Amino acid sequence: MASSPPSFVQLAAHPIRWRLLTELATGDHRVRELVDLVAQPQNLVSYHLRQLRGAGLVTTRRSSFDARDSYYHLDLERCAQALAETGALLHPALRLAPAPPSPAPASGRPPVVLFTCTGNSARSPIAEALLRHHTAGRVETASAGSHPRARLHPEAVRVLRERHGIDVSGRRPRHLDTLSSRRFDYVISLCDKVREVCPGFGPRSRKVHWSIPDPAGGDQLAFDRVAAEIDSRVRHLLPVLMSQEVLP
Known part of the structure; x- marks a missing residue:
């Protein structure tokens, strides 16, 4: 009997959670910003954020500007670890290792x-x-x-x-x-x-x-x-x- 997919795959496979992960990968956001970015109702966004927080992929931090607000942050180190573990579960040869950064931009001037x-x-x-x-x-x-x-x-x-x-x-x-x-x-x-x-x-x-x-x-x-x-x-x-x- 086939085992269930790893928890990271189950979490990331949902379209709304994948959109949230994608947006948070670029920087920290407040919930109302995420609502606008993924174009979904706030209660639905909050539900999926709770799922990601429960898995330890997303954390929150109270805003130092307005204590009524919180910023959501994607733990990229945790994501990298989860991806590596997922690959290894499928086949040992698929264990991922982080690629070293390129020594220079692909083209054009340095940013x-x-x-x-x-x-x-x-x-x-x-x-x-x-x-x-x-x-x-x-x-x-x-x-x-x-x-x-x-x-x-x-x-x-x-x-x-x-x-x-x-x-x-x-x-x-x-x-x-x-x-x-x-x-x-x-x-x-x-x-x-x-x-x-x-x-x-x-x-x-x-x-x-x-x-x-x-x-x-x-x-x-x-x-x-x-x-x-x-x-x-x-x-x-x-x-x-x-x-x-x-x-x-």
């Missing part, structure tokens, strides 16, 4: 990425440094804040140095306004508050949101956790950036 958060003292400079590190500078990247602090948070400097061997001690936060004349292919907000006020950077700019808590009020472990989450998100962003054709 230009801006990371934003409120103070530009922790989350966005960590993301900027990690993307530059993982691409060896082949992707142009910057970061800025809506209300920049006077200096980088010492714990942000520490975690980059200790975990990744990156020295950002000489960097200073900057205001979003200082970059108003520049154009970016991707503008990635890491803060729920800055998402609401971040300006546009040209018609070709693609906005993405990562709802990441501010570690500034926490201890060393809070910075370690946030840096690890940002690193995971940046590594999953790499194949997207490297596969994009960006015209001059």
Whole structure:
């Protein structure tokens, strides 16, 4: 007697859940945004989100801008693990391994990425440094804040140095306004508050949101956790950036 399909296959095979997974793969969204994106009633979207949360594929985080809101986030690491396990169940030779990122974009010029958060003292400079590190500078990247602090948070400097061997001690936060004349292919907000006020950077700019808590009020472990989450998100962003054709 044939066994039942793996739980990941059963979950992902449903058309609405697949649409939700697809939309969340690009960034974090509030439930009302997902309702618009998948064009389904809110009660139905909420039901399928609960199914995905129950499987550990999707998590929620209370918005730091409006505590009545929550952001839904797709755990890409968990998805990769589930896909690998699914392939192995069908045949041992089908066990999937993550492909290394391409060394350069498929064609055109390298993409230009801006990371934003409120103070530009922790989350966005960590993301900027990690993307530059993982691409060896082949992707142009910057970061800025809506209300920049006077200096980088010492714990942000520490975690980059200790975990990744990156020295950002000489960097200073900057205001979003200082970059108003520049154009970016991707503008990635890491803060729920800055998402609401971040300006546009040209018609070709693609906005993405990562709802990441501010570690500034926490201890060393809070910075370690946030840096690890940002690193995971940046590594999953790499194949997207490297596969994009960006015209001059």
